[in-house]
Amino acid sequence: MTTEQKTTDPALETAFADTVTVLARDGYAATWELDGEGAVTFRVAATADACADCLVPAPVMQAILDSALEGTGYRIGRVELPADH
Template identity: 50%
Template sequence: MTDAPELDGMDLDCALGGFRDMLATDGYTLSWSLNGENGVVVRIVAGEDACADCLVPLPVMETIMSNALEPTPYTLDHIVLPSGS
């Protein structure tokens, strides 16, 4: 995970942390990186015991992540899902 500057008490780890924890319970790892100045690339990787049916469709995931980033100066660039998702 990339360290982001403090954002008025809310950094990217805080903005995406709840989703990272939720996905971890289903066997996925969420990480992020910055693409340019304000774009965030979210990567979701399936672990060995990941629940294949637990990920929502990409358009829903994009809405969820975009909403999570609203309190920050960052926007969602794109999401990289595991192969076959």
């Protein structure tokens, strides 16, 4: 899996590491970008090997990411999942 991000902030990379690993195991790629106000847009894209039943609904993913960002000074602004989720 290739994870691309428009920021090189190690705090975000560390915060998202476990989530990105789990997503990759289930056939998903994660990208994120940071706006000027500290809000992160986190995107999940399905690869050819994606397990459709493995991806959690958007509210659950939001909660997972919110928890991952605790103490970083960042917040989730938006979560984008594949269209069928």
